[in-house]
Amino acid sequence: MEPSASPGIPMRSFSGSTYRFDPGALSLELLTTGGPGEFRRFETLHAPADLVAWAGRSRLTPTPELRVTEAEVADARRLRDALFRVTTAHVLAEAKPPEDVAVLNEAAAHPPLAPLIGPGDERRWAGTADGTRLLATVAHDAVDLLTGPYAHRIRMCASDNCALLYVDTSRPGRRRWCSMEHCGNLHKVRTLRARRSETG
Numbered sequence: 312m313e314p315s316a317s318p319g320i321p322m323r324s325f326s327g328s329t330y331r332f333d334p335g336a337l338s339l340e341l342l343t344t345g346g347p348g349e350f351r352r353f354e355t356l357h358a359p360a361d362l363v364a365w366a367g368r369s370r371l372t373p374t375p376e377l378r379v380t381e382a383e384v385a386d387a388r389r390l391r392d393a394l395f396r397v398t399t400a401h402v403l404a405e406a407k408p409p410e411d412v413a414v415l416n417e418a419a420a421h422p423p424l425a426p427l428i429g430p431g432d433e434r435r436w437a438g439t440a441d442g443t444r445l446l447a448t449v450a451h452d453a454v455d456l457l458t459g460p461y462a463h464r465i466r467m468c469a470s471d472n473c474a475l476l477y478v479d480t481s482r483p484g485r486r487r488w489c490s491m492e493h494c495g496n497l498h499k500v501r502t503l504r505a506r507r508s509e510t511g
Contacts, residue, residue, distance in 0.1 A: 320333070363379055377439075380442060386443070387442065390446050418447055461479075
């Protein structure tokens, strides 16, 4: 998993309010761009500029200088959908779809973005990166996550109407919500209202 100083991906709720969601891993950040089936309506990856913009919001620091093609955007959607199904199956303790595992492994087989130390000891990326290297970096992160020490900490938000996936890297390991600012707060409000109605 990539180290991060990122406070999370900016998200917008159904009500229009904004909040930040930190899924704890670069690969899970890609899942905020849409998904398969019913999640297709949330699609944000339509053009090369969209994938570049996502990279700028992600925990990759500094943002790599990217040259992305239309074909690589299609590859990004394919990888994201496969990763969504694989990770969801993992959370539900179900068999991972072999064809989706193959998509993930295929992306991971490409060379990832190459980090280097700049003249001022700052982190940089070697050369101009393309979408394939970006997706390889995401896929490497996913493999590390799904086979690593935090694999048992990958979870889905406990809200009934939220399917966001995250890895709980907190020390106690008791995180239940995609964001306390959003679903956690909504749960608190609902619980408080239910208590008031019972006592009223």
